[in-house]
Amino acid sequence: MNLKKIIRGIYQTITWHYWSNRLGELGPGSRFASQISWHKPDRIAIGSNVFIKKRCRLEAINTGKTPGIIHLRIGDNTTFQEGCQVSAAQQVTIGKDVLIGANVLITDNDHIYDHPDKPAAAIRDLYTAPVIIEDGCWLGFACVVLKGVTIGRRAVIGANAVVTRDIPPYCVAAGVPARVIKRFSGHEAVRP
DSSP states (O other): OOHHHHHHHHHHHHHHHHHHTTSSEEOTTOEEOSSOEEESGGGEEEOTTOEEOTTOEEEEOSOTTOTTOOSEEEOTTOEEOTTOEEEESSOEEEOTTOEEOTTOEEESEEEOOOOSSSOGGGOOOEEEOOEEEOTTOEEOTTOEEOTTOEEOTTOEEOTTOEEOSOBOSSEEEETTTTEEEEEOOTTTTOOO
């Protein structure tokens, strides 16, 4: 084993122990690259063997003062590519074995912009609705998942798509707004 691998292993062990005391939950084998931005990590639960690459931002926002409530839950074996952002004001649930491409945005909230007297920049309240991304999904490069959306099991979201409504399981969705362009069964996805 070369020195570089030994140092990387020591760094990952130290990082895991550091974050296990700060996150709401942290499963074994999860790894984080450098330059990750966290906001209220005690409201974030991360499963086992999750890998989060550089320049990602994970935030639980506007959550009040009730301790112990998890607003962002990430399932086992999920991978975030570089530059992803997840914003959870109410509840974002990401299932197991999800692949999230680079620069993806997932949010369960919108700023209030239609107040009769105040400009949007002066309003701190949010519109929120939970987001659920079920097991085995693949979110393509720079796609956006907006509040109130459920993405069904093993669905694929195309690059640069904007998901504004529910996507059923076992399908491919693309476009702005995202719409289903192909359906497949769970068996068709497996190739010999």
